[in-house]
Amino acid sequence: MTDDTWTPPSPETLAAALVDLLDVEEIDTDLYRGARNPGGKGRVFGGQVIAQALQAAQRSTEGKAAHSIHAYFMRAGDEQHPIVFRVVRDFEGKSFATRRVVALQKGQPILNLAASFQVEEDGLHHHDAMPADIPPPENLTSESELRREQAHEIPEKFREMFLRRRSPIDIRPLYPRSWFTPVKRDPVNYSWFRCVAPIGDDPATHRAVLAYASDMALMATSMMPHGVNWMTPGMQSASLDHALWLHEPVRADEWLLYATDSPWAGHGRGMNRGSIYTRDGRLVASVAQEGLIRMRSEHR
Template sequence: MTDPTPAQLAQNLVDLLNIEEIDTDLYRGIRGQDGFGRVFGGQVIAQALQAAQRSTEAPRAAHSLHAYFMRPGAEDHPILYRVVRDFDGKSFSTRRVIATQRGVPILNLACSLQIPEGGLMHQDPMPEVPPPEGLTNDRDLRLAMIDRIPERFRANFLRPRMVEIRPVSPRSWLDPVKQAPFQNSWFRVVAPIPDDPALHRAVLAYASDMSLLGTATLPHGVNWLTHKLQSASLDHALWLHEDFRADDWLLYACDSPWAGHARGFNRGKIFTREGRLVASVTQEGLIRLRE
């Protein structure tokens, strides 16, 4: 069986985030196609954001979301998204979205949307890192070590991804060492996608759940491949500052200032290659060592 082309993978992501309206403020998200059982948390966040955006008329655009994961989703069933229209003011709208599967909530999300306006501006500078063109993508890095990966992990480890990641300083999966809790990586959709700003915001929400949680494990020299590590996102917050394209290279600069009590706290800043800060992310996740 041959791998899908980049264009097919990009279309799969567009289709995944093109939720279906089945009633007023009720939407259905299609199942993921990875085939590994558990739904990727970024998918649920992105589909919930799409539900909030679909319930609000332009030019109001999402600028922040806060989500709590309650239960893992299963790829065997679609996910329903119920939108509650809490507030519509002159400048801002607020939405709540409850994601359910087989009648049970798996995620709650609150989203705020704003009519664009001007204002005071400043931002943090982008880290000085090499451009993406000179870096190796994550899948090729994994392919180079596949002979050392246990057979039961290989399909998941090498599955074709809809978002390409090029780490600036690749982590060691097989021989992890303790290191400072910082990591930078470039990412983008593997092929061009349509010019819908709401879609690009949803794609960024999807990708913002990648790389982030693992940052909290770096100082401890552990990962899910070499240790009995139970990990899962507990909550996720995203602020969208500026317009961007998710099919152009974006830099994800992550750090973890704290971990303890089986939890790890992580932060991320997302920049365009020109240095514009377009989004900020925080997440706390479960990192429970079962050994």
């Protein structure tokens, strides 16, 4: 039985909580602490670790904006403990700067991240066109609503947790997924997303929220041709690395189109690529990620 008296948090509350979560605390020079996700259980969402590491790198840099990050996951983060981020200032030039960040829990590294920063400048310009004929987000169903529609498929002991999950990112997929009966389809997907409420005008915060959201709806693309997902019995999945190139200034609280595809999978790994566009068709970010998609032998 679910608790009918429970009131879901407002979009404004969710958005403010996400900004607070990604707002790392400086505890010493080039040393930062990332907050725990209130109510979080089990493994820390990879996008959170990436975004907090990016925020730590951004706090150590002035006059330059992040344009690329490359991260490797080494261990799963534990929601029971805060994450400490150690920043190394490898290079500080007139136009570019580079930073390395190690994310640690209980003395063990869980993620390495390298970030490059650049002073804003003009230059030659071109970009891929946004995919055509994608319905606007207003015509698509949010994932939170899709969860409610599939509630009858969920075992009762998991139903309350599944339905109570509220994301600070509103995702509206063109091809709604089924968590329990996935079907085989081409490894191409499109989703609109944005933070559920305005988050102010700080560009660094918007870059961090975009980094957070870029880890959503990506790795699943490489599983689509095989008719499986992370809830399939025997499926072991995890992000192995994550690369994000930030081409243009972006607002993460306005609708963005995430176009993803998977050109290859094999040897227990799946490769995923993503392009992120504004509603008016500007390519603002590119993403690449390889993930573990291992079907344990006892379930084959």
